[in-house]
Amino acid sequence: xxxxxxxxxxxxxxxxxxxxxxxxxxxxxxxxxxxxxxxxxxxxxxxxxxxxxxxxxxxxxxxxxxxxxxxxxxxxxxxxxxxxxxxxxxxxxxxxxxxxxxxxxxxxxxxxxxxxxxxxxxx
Amino acid sequence: xxxxxxxxxxxxxxxxxxxxxxxxxxxxxxxxxxxxxxxxxxxxxxxxxxxxxxxxxxxxxxxxxxxxxxxxxxxxxxxxxxxxxxxxxxxxxxxxxxxxxxxxxxxxxxxxxxxxxxxxxxxxxxxxxxxxxxxxxxxxxxxxxxxxxxxxxxxxxxxxxxxxxxxxxxxxxxxxxxxxxxxxxxxxxxxxxxxxxxxxxxxxxxxxxxxxxxxxxxxxxxxxxxxxxxxxxxxxxxxxxxxxxxxxxxxxxxxxxxxxxxxxxxxxxxxxxxxxxxxxxxxxxxxxxxxxxxxxxxxxxxxx
Numbered sequence: 001x002x003x004x005x006x007x008x009x010x011x012x013x014x015x016x017x018x019x020x021x022x023x024x025x026x027x028x029x030x031x032x033x034x035x036x037x038x039x040x041x042x043x044x045x046x047x048x049x050x051x052x053x054x055x056x057x058x059x060x061x062x063x064x065x066x067x068x069x070x071x072x073x074x075x076x077x078x079x080x081x082x083x084x085x086x087x088x089x090x091x092x093x094x095x096x097x098x099x100x101x102x103x104x105x106x107x108x109x110x111x112x113x114x115x116x117x118x119x120x121x122x123x
Numbered sequence: 124x125x126x127x128x129x130x131x132x133x134x135x136x137x138x139x140x141x142x143x144x145x146x147x148x149x150x151x152x153x154x155x156x157x158x159x160x161x162x163x164x165x166x167x168x169x170x171x172x173x174x175x176x177x178x179x180x181x182x183x184x185x186x187x188x189x190x191x192x193x194x195x196x197x198x199x200x201x202x203x204x205x206x207x208x209x210x211x212x213x214x215x216x217x218x219x220x221x222x223x224x225x226x227x228x229x230x231x232x233x234x235x236x237x238x239x240x241x242x243x244x245x246x247x248x249x250x251x252x253x254x255x256x257x258x259x260x261x262x263x264x265x266x267x268x269x270x271x272x273x274x275x276x277x278x279x280x281x282x283x284x285x286x287x288x289x290x291x292x293x294x295x296x297x298x299x300x301x302x303x304x305x306x307x308x309x310x311x312x313x314x315x316x317x318x319x320x321x322x323x324x325x326x327x328x329x330x331x332x333x334x335x336x337x338x339x340x341x342x343x344x345x346x347x348x349x350x351x352x353x354x355x356x357x358x359x360x361x362x363x364x365x366x367x368x369x370x371x372x373x374x375x376x377x378x379x380x381x382x383x384x385x386x387x388x389x390x391x392x393x394x395x396x397x398x399x400x401x402x403x404x405x406x407x408x409x410x411x412x413x414x415x416x417x418x419x420x421x422x423x424x425x426x427x
Contacts, residue, residue, distance in 0.1 A: 081274040093310040095275040096370035104372040
């Protein structure tokens with residue numbers, strides 16, 4: 001399944017790379033020469049069902065475009081990761097929150113005062 | 124009056140648990156020396172208070188049978204199964220039954236809603252990660268997100284994802300990075316997303332109860348410490364501590380979260396560089412208190 005995820009990522013990269021111009025399935029496939037045209041169409045359809053890609057029809061040709069920019073999705077991930085969302089604990093378990101600059105100075109000093117080998121318990 | 128007395132004792136127990144005992148526990152420093160047992164203690168309090176509230180309602184509702192708690196609940200059940208649940212029901216009985224049923228229904232539906240919302244939010248986050256993050260070549264099991272902000276987190280799920288941004292990789296040295304990833308593996312390995320789930324159900328409508336206000340934050344902090352311990356068993360605690368300081372001073376999250384959040388990082392760094400980070404005695408004390416909390420309401424109702 002990891003291969004499928006990677007392929008979806010590459011297809012999205014192609015669509016994001018087109019600067020908003022909708023592409024035909026053929027045009028997407030041309031940029032992924034190691035993949036069959038039908039595979040690319042399947043992936044585009046999967047992405048459409050996941051609401052990541054929209055399809056427009058001009059005459060006989062289907063054209064595909066990303067529903068939102070890469071930056072939009074990245075911003076959404078970052079909002080959750082940086083903890084701006086109120087109930088972030090519901091989604092993520094985060095590593096660090098913020099300390100004030102004054103506290104950081106005190107903590108850095110405390111770390112420097114440690115003996116070099118203190119507490120290193122390598123298995 | 125026997126069961127009315129029990130109902131009184133159970134109500135007193137609930138008040139004791141969710142107000143003074145909760146406030147005391149939220150201020151107690153010793154629990155940080157055994158974060159996992161302390162998390163279990165927080166859960167025991169919530170579980171016990173729920174049990175005691177439902178129990179108190181049932182006591183009031185079953186006094187009229189004069190058959191003790193177990194016998195009374197049995198007759199109540201027979202009445203419900205037999206299709207005449209309201210037969211002989213006086214005002215106090217009805218109030219008791221309403222309390223027991225409401226607490227049960229409200230809690231279950233709250234948890235249900237939060238679980239569903241959380242599962243959906245995590246699924247969306249995972250979908251976006253699949254499109255934006257690339258599996259790390261050098262560190263198996265982690266995803267790399269190409270973003271200058273230094274973030275490191277674990278997205279819980281059946282197969283938890285550990286995500287490290289390129290900003291984090293630039294900020295930290297190799298030892299720090301390894302410690303941070305191990306911290307996230309701790310979250311994933313100990314299923315902290317699942318542990319946190321009941322706590323996130325204690326939302327706004329319950330915030331007038333001290334337990335609902337204090338427990339989610341306390342448990343979240345304790346889970347960070349538990350993951351710190353997981354990492355500190357495998358890497359130098361000082362690497363993790365310095366990584367924590369580096370990340371928390373550069374991440375620049377919104378100002379409103381500042382004051383309370385900073386406490387968590389400061390305590391964790393001080394804890395990591397202390398020699399007595401964990402203690403068996405703290406674990407035993409927390410375990411004992413949790414057991415007493417859960418056994419107490421059961422003992423009250425089963426003794427009559």
